[in-house]
Amino acid sequence: MKQLKAIIMEIVSKILSGDRRAVARLMSLVEDNQPNYTSALAELYPHTGEAHIIGITGPPGSGKSTLVDKLTLEFRKRGKTVGIIAVDPTSPFTGGALLGDRVRMSDIALDKGVFIRSMGTRGHLGGLSTKTNDLIKILDAFGKDIILVETVGTGQSEVEIVKTAHTTLIVEVPGLGDDIQTIKAGIFEIGDIFVVNKSDREGADNTFRELETMLDMNKSEGWKIPIVKTVATSGKGIIPLVDIIESHLQYMHETGKFQELKKQKIKDEFMGIVTDNINSYIRNRSSEDDIDALVEKIINYELDPYTAAERIMNSLKNTSN
């Protein structure tokens, strides 16, 4: 027990002194749900809160990784260090994942001011966004000024991830059938900036105009959602895009929205941790056999699930003091 504590403390101090291996190791402990990783996160917490977290989402193959690569180059030119989390889906059948986003990030692969981590969605209990948040915090404590989080904009959990960003980019490309329909309901609302990537392709102007019309209909107070055309492969449009990203952060600060979002995030996160703790407490207390026995009774209509749940709660109350 004491030994584990010592190992954790060593990892923490290494992270704070700039050790990449320690960063990577703690990320694995988090992802693998290894015991006591939360005490490392607890130690790192006071060192977090400085990073600008930017979510990037959009359809598969829309050029998100290539954009991340070029955005990072530009942020580096502006003197910022960058952390990247690239999320790809885990197969629900095999549990495996092919994480290929690095292929497009070779420009920045050897820059010591950049740290890239690929992440599979896995089947995380308590939600993928909790894990992503933990990795973000590690990069934040590690001192990265900018944290880019790439996710494929298809599933709800991916949307959840970008919700935790300060600035969210939605990437679209020309000619995806009836264009804008590819944007899932729910994704549209979370975009702070829209990017029409691959604008070297035919139809970019159409896509731009369609987005414009849709955004006009969704008109809201405050931040006017910009649309930026880019060609990620050549870097065209990247400088204006970074300018706009920076002005969005400024807007968030000036209007107090940054602080508001921070409070909301902390509340969600904190309640999430409480729920996780209760979940694992229940799992530890009641054996799989006990649960299966109850399930058996429910199947045979000897018991209903509500009463069964109550029984579990009661048994916890009885043993907790």
Next chain:
Amino acid sequence: MEKKIRVLVAKPGLDGHDRGAKIVARALRDSGMEVIYTGLHQTAEQIVEAAIQEDVDVIGLSLLSGAHMTLFPKVLNLLKENNAEDIKVMGGGIIPEEDAEKLREMGISKIFGPGTPTEKIVQYIQNSVE
């Protein structure tokens, strides 16, 4: 608790395609591993840096170019410099037996000849990461 095996698959060198590397990458994925695929033309420096950031258990390199006697030792040295010798390095490709022998002496865990069934590679990795 739920330790997942992570493997970096790279195709170093300047030659051709990465069909072989991709087949292996998919087989590893289908066996439940997380495969970080970094693509073609990777230098030893890029491979080791990625392996560290991704905290992989195994680096798998696919080689056709005959540069194995320079590239593998370079990867091993860089791992050492970064205190990351615990990451296992494996290779596949057309490598003469006497070279393979030397590479094993240097610390390469395993060399798979061309046409090795992917199940064998999966099994080897599973056993060696336990």
